[in-house]
Amino acid sequence: MGTRIEAAVTAHRRGHVFGRGALHLTDSAARACLRRAHHQPSELDLLIHAGLYKDRNTAEPALAAIIQEDIGANPGSPPQIGHHGTFSFDVQNGGCGVLTAAQLVDAFVGRGHAHLGMVVAGDADPSPRTSVGFPFAPAAGALLLGRAGNGVGFQAFSTRTFPEHAALFEATLTWHPDAGLAHLGRNVVEVREAPELAGACIEHAVEVAGELLVSCGLHASDVDLVIGSQYPHGFADHVARRLAIPDGRVPVVRSELERAHTAGPIAALEAAIDARQFARATHTLFVTAGAGITIAAALYAQRARA
Numbered sequence: 001m002g003t004r005i006e007a008a009v010t011a012h013r014r015g016h017v018f019g020r021g022a023l024h025l026t027d028s029a030a031r032a033c034l035r036r037a038h039h040q041p042s043e044l045d046l047l048i049h050a051g052l053y054k055d056r057n058t059a060e061p062a063l064a065a066i067i068q069e070d071i072g073a074n075p076g077s078p079p080q081i082g083h084h085g086t087f088s089f090d091v092q093n094g095g096c097g098v099l100t101a102a103q104l105v106d107a108f109v110g111r112g113h114a115h116l117g118m119v120v121a122g123d124a125d126p127s128p129r130t131s132v133g134f135p136f137a138p139a140a141g142a143l144l145l146g147r148a149g150n151g152v153g154f155q156a157f158s159t160r161t162f163p164e165h166a167a168l169f170e171a172t173l174t175w176h177p178d179a180g181l182a183h184l185g186r187n188v189v190e191v192r193e194a195p196e197l198a199g200a201c202i203e204h205a206v207e208v209a210g211e212l213l214v215s216c217g218l219h220a221s222d223v224d225l226v227i228g229s230q231y232p233h234g235f236a237d238h239v240a241r242r243l244a245i246p247d248g249r250v251p252v253v254r255s256e257l258e259r260a261h262t263a264g265p266i267a268a269l270e271a272a273i274d275a276r277q278f279a280r281a282t283h284t285l286f287v288t289a290g291a292g293i294t295i296a297a298a299l300y301a302q303r304a305r306a
Contacts, residue, residue: 002148002151002153003102003105003106003109003117003145003146003153004146004147005153005269005278005300006039006116006145007036007037007143008033008141008142008144008273009032009036009141009266010029010140010141010257010260010263010266010267010270011025011026011122012025012137012140012256013025013124013137013138013139020124020138021055022053022054022123022124022138022140023054023067023070023122025122026120026140027067028140029120029122029142030071030118030120030142032142033142033143033144034071034142034144037144039116041071041072043116044074044086044117044118045086045116046087046088046105046108046109046114046116046117047067047073047087048064048088048090048091048105048117048119049063049067049089049090049101050092050097050100050119050120050121050262051097051123051262051263052092052097052261053126053136053261054126055124055126062088062089064088064090064120068086074086093290093294095231095294096159096288096295096296098119098141098266099159099265099286100159102145102157105118105145106157109146110147110154112147115146116144116147118142119142119143120141120142120143121140121141121266122139122141122262123138123260123261123263124136124139126189127186127189130176130189133190133191133193135191135193135259136231136259137256137257137258137259137261139259139260139267140263141260141262141266141267143266143269151301152301152302153300154299154300155216155298155300155301156212156299158208158212158215158296159294159295159297160208161292162292162295163292165196165204165292165293166291166292166293168193168196169197170192171190171191171291172190173187173189174187174188174190175187176188197293198238200293201235201293201295202235202238204289204293205235205239205295206239208295212285212297213243213299216299218299220243220244222282224277224280224281225249225250225281225283225284225285226250226285227268227269227272227284227287228240228264228265229287229289229290230257230259230265231260231261233258235289236268239287251269251275253268253271264288272284278302283299283300283301284299285298285300286300
């Protein structure tokens with residue numbers, strides 16, 4: 001038994017910079033994803049939130065619980081007699097969060113303990129008036145995962161961290177005594193990216209993804225589609241080229257989602273679904289990069305091997 005992708009939907013901010021935040025965008029993506037797959041929120045057994053940059057740096061409660069209530073996915077505890085609840089929690093693994101959450105859903109759904117799970121992820125500048133160097137577009141995504149059989153669905157996952165490159169990307173919350181109204185001081189989000197970040201991410205992604213393909217008995221030519229992070233810019237194209245995956249197998253993401261952070265792989269998957277690339281692909285390689293440097297990869301089969 002496996003876990004298959006039922007739908008992938010994104011939401012992005014339209015209008016001025018102080019518009020809707022990460023929570024609203026994530027709620028919108030989750031509702032639209034359920035509608036697209038013709039499911040009700042009450043059918044969800046599992047809801048995992050993998051977003052990182054939250055509105056006003058909210059830490060508690062878990063945003064997954066707030067999203068669960070917002071979309072009406074069995075709010076309240078315990079569930080009514082004869083009904084099931086929705087188990088929700090947050091996972092934070094930066095740009096690799098979506099694949100980390102998908103692996104967790106696969107552990108529940110793929111083994112028959114749950115029928116339907118959703119991964120949501122969204123980011124927006126938590127303090128747009130005071131942040132420094134924030135590089136990500138305000139965007140969110142939702143990925144709906146259901147039970148599958150006959151060898152279809154996620155086949156394998158691999159995650160590795162390369163701590164020797166941890167300093168190449170740093171996001172800190174720092175107290176600035178002269179910031180804020182009347183210069184009374186406030187916390188400021190500072191994002192620092194070294195010029196070497198993109199090259200290091202690509203180098204290690206090629207290593208991790210290549211090892212995953214070998215472990216699954218596949219060659220680069222067997223990969224029909226590459227779904228990757230949207231940050232660093234051009235990451236998926238460079239990884240595919242370095243792995244010698246044939247041209248034209250990286251979907252083109254809409255311009256407003258090109259700088260999406262945790263929702264980046266969902267944006268790429270949505271583009272591939274809309275272009276019918278995903279439906280035609282037998283083997284899809286997911287590869288994502290995050291701070292740490294952390295690389296997560298997964299192999300997905302649309303059809304069982306002959």
